Amino acid sequence: MWKDSGMAAQHPRPPARVGRPRALGPSESELSPRDEVLAAAAELFTENGYAATTTRAVAEKAGLRQASMYHYFARKEDILATLLESTVEPSLRLATALLARPGADPAARLWALAAADAALLHRGLYNLGALYQLPEVRGERFAGFRGARAELRAAYGELLELIAPGEPGRELRCDLLLGLVEGGVAVVRDRGRGGGEDGYGTAEVGAAVADAVLRLAGCDRAAREAAARAGRELP
Known part of the structure; x- marks a missing residue:
C-alpha cells in the first residue's frame, strides 16, 4: 500500500x-x-x-x-554517486514491482510510481535533485546512476504506453513526465528546504505531482480520481 x-x-x-x-x-x-x-x-x-x-x-x-x-x-566522487543513486534506486525498485503487476490499472500504477518518486525527492532535508545537472555527473563514475535513471524513465514510458497505446510523441511525453516529477518537486522546494519546511506535507506533494502526471498522460478527472484511490493500495 x-x-x-x-x-x-x-x-x-x-x-x-x-x-x-x-x-x-x-x-x-x-x-x-x-x-x-x-x-x-x-x-x-x-x-x-x-x-x-x-x-x-x-x-x-x-x-x-x-x-x-x-x-x-x-573519493569525493564516490560520495556524490552514493547520494545520487539513493534518489533513484528506491523508485526503480518500486517501478519494477509495479510493472510486474500487469492486472493492475496502469493509471493507478503510474499514480503510485509518480507519487512515491516525488515524495522521495521531497522528503530529504537537502535538494539532491539539484545535483543531477552537475557536469561531473557525465563522468564514468556516475554511469550507474545514469543507468538507473534511464531505467526509471523507461518504466514511466511503459506505463504511459499502457495508458495511451500508440499515442504519437511518446518519447517527448516521457521526457516531460519525468521532468514534471523532478522539476515539480524542485519548484515546491524553492519555498523552503524540503522535508515539510516548504509548508507542504510530503504525501501532499506526492499526490499533487502524481495527479499532474496523470493529466499529462491524458487521464480525465474521473480516471485520475479512480487511479489515485487504487494507487494508494499499490504495490
Whole structure:
C-alpha cells in the first residue's frame, strides 16, 4: 500500500559498523559514521556547491578525521554517486514491482510510481535533485546512476504506453513526465528546504505531482480520481 512511509530515505540508516575512530568522539546522532559523511556531504554539496566542497570540509562536518572518512569513501566522487543513486534506486525498485503487476490499472500504477518518486525527492532535508545537472555527473563514475535513471524513465514510458497505446510523441511525453516529477518537486522546494519546511506535507506533494502526471498522460478527472484511490493500495 502506497503511503508516505519513508519508502527509502535519501540517507539510509544501516546499523553502525566498526570502523575508524571519530575525530570528535562519539556522535550525538543515531547515524553511522558512513551516513554522517553522506548527510554532511548532502548539506555541503547543495549549499556550497560540489566543486567548492573539499573532502576535508565533509570530514570536519561529519566529525571525522579526513583519513577516517576514506575508510568509507575513497573519493569525493564516490560520495556524490552514493547520494545520487539513493534518489533513484528506491523508485526503480518500486517501478519494477509495479510493472510486474500487469492486472493492475496502469493509471493507478503510474499514480503510485509518480507519487512515491516525488515524495522521495521531497522528503530529504537537502535538494539532491539539484545535483543531477552537475557536469561531473557525465563522468564514468556516475554511469550507474545514469543507468538507473534511464531505467526509471523507461518504466514511466511503459506505463504511459499502457495508458495511451500508440499515442504519437511518446518519447517527448516521457521526457516531460519525468521532468514534471523532478522539476515539480524542485519548484515546491524553492519555498523552503524540503522535508515539510516548504509548508507542504510530503504525501501532499506526492499526490499533487502524481495527479499532474496523470493529466499529462491524458487521464480525465474521473480516471485520475479512480487511479489515485487504487494507487494508494499499490504495490
